Amino acid sequence: MDIEKIRNMQLGSIEQSYDKRDTILYALGLGFGADPMDEAELPFVYEGNLLCVPSYVNVLCHPGFWAQDAEYGIDWVKLLHAEQEFKMHRPMPATGTLRGEYRVAGVEDKGPGRGALLHQEKELFDAASGEKIATVRSTLFLRGNGGEGGFGTVPAAAEPVPERAPDRVVIIPTLPRQALIYRLSGDWNPLHADPAIARKAGFDKPILHGLCTNGIACRAVLSSYCGNDPARFGGMFVRFSKPVMPGETIRFEFFEEPDRLRFRAIAVERDSVVLDRCSATLV
Numbered sequence: 001m002d003i004e005k006i007r008n009m010q011l012g013s014i015e016q017s018y019d020k021r022d023t024i025l026y027a028l029g030l031g032f033g034a035d036p037m038d039e040a041e042l043p044f045v046y047e048g049n050l051l052c053v054p055s056y057v058n059v060l061c062h063p064g065f066w067a068q069d070a071e072y073g074i075d076w077v078k079l080l081h082a083e084q085e086f087k088m089h090r091p092m093p094a095t096g097t098l099r100g101e102y103r104v105a106g107v108e109d110k111g112p113g114r115g116a117l118l119h120q121e122k123e124l125f126d127a128a129s130g131e132k133i134a135t136v137r138s139t140l141f142l143r144g145n146g147g148e149g150g151f152g153t154v155p156a157a158a159e160p161v162p163e164r165a166p167d168r169v170v171i172i173p174t175l176p177r178q179a180l181i182y183r184l185s186g187d188w189n190p191l192h193a194d195p196a197i198a199r200k201a202g203f204d205k206p207i208l209h210g211l212c213t214n215g216i217a218c219r220a221v222l223s224s225y226c227g228n229d230p231a232r233f234g235g236m237f238v239r240f241s242k243p244v245m246p247g248e249t250i251r252f253e254f255f256e257e258p259d260r261l262r263f264r265a266i267a268v269e270r271d272s273v274v275l276d277r278c279s280a281t282l283v
């Protein structure tokens, strides 16, 4: 891995417009609209009074899959999305144009054979007004790298969720074709669609996008704690602890604390914790 090239990378700002079709397609990729008679979720998938799912900030103004570029020396087939955090400064417009300022915040070396974490940050602004919409941090686990040094400040590790019975449980099924729908919102990584690439990465079949699971978690928080009102959603952190397979049922376990929610998610069919150490804030 060429640490200096990664440290000095300049991606500048990226503008992206999204229309009602994009907003709806993103929500469909998270399973919104599974029950067309569910009027609470309908505004996310119907243009009558369209609402944008807050987690769309994770997707927009993305600099593309630059890690695939051989000049950085990243073993891109083996990399996995490790953590994602986003904080809303104001609700997402249902449609509009955003400007993203993106930077690589650091590389955390776990040592030879143990991988490395690549920390990225993005600030999102409304392109017309200049108002800040969201701050987004995402971390990739570079399983095929490590032992090559690092730079930047390492964020403190998130705490485990409480060891007690959850205050609320939300169960959301996914579809076997969930990743094939979700990828149309812009994440074309073949790991989520091509069985041959998935096998090269060490999986039996294509796995679900981390940001799809993340968006489904946002859906669970919206429905159970925000009355499906995006203005009441403040932000969220998740650690992707195990891959989710499209078609699995996800059980979210919420622990209520005075200033935030803590939660984790379990793939029911394998009894495997797929999101851990998570938190969400409400407005």
Ligand SMILES: C/C=C/C(=O)SCCNC(=O)CCNC(=O)[C@H](O)C(C)(C)COP(=O)(O)OP(=O)(O)OC[C@H]1O[C@@H](n2cnc3c(N)ncnc32)[C@H](O)[C@@H]1OP(=O)(O)O
Binding pocket: 079, 080, 081, 082, 083, 110, 117, 139, 141, 143, 189, 191, 207, 208, 209, 210, 211, 239, 240, 241, 242, 243, 244
């Ligand atoms: C471009 C791709 C896009 C995608 O969407 S991929 C799909 C979404 N992502 C996933 O499905 C990833 C699911 N997560 C995993 O499978 C595992 O998670 C990992 C393979 C990433 C790591 O697991 P392991 O190699 O077993 O790690 P360890 O031995 O438990 O821990 C080694 C060190 O790494 C830290 N760590 C482990 N997992 C994570 C994580 N997800 N995010 C950040 N840090 C992590 C630990 O704490 C520890 O650190 P310390 O050595 O300092 O104690």
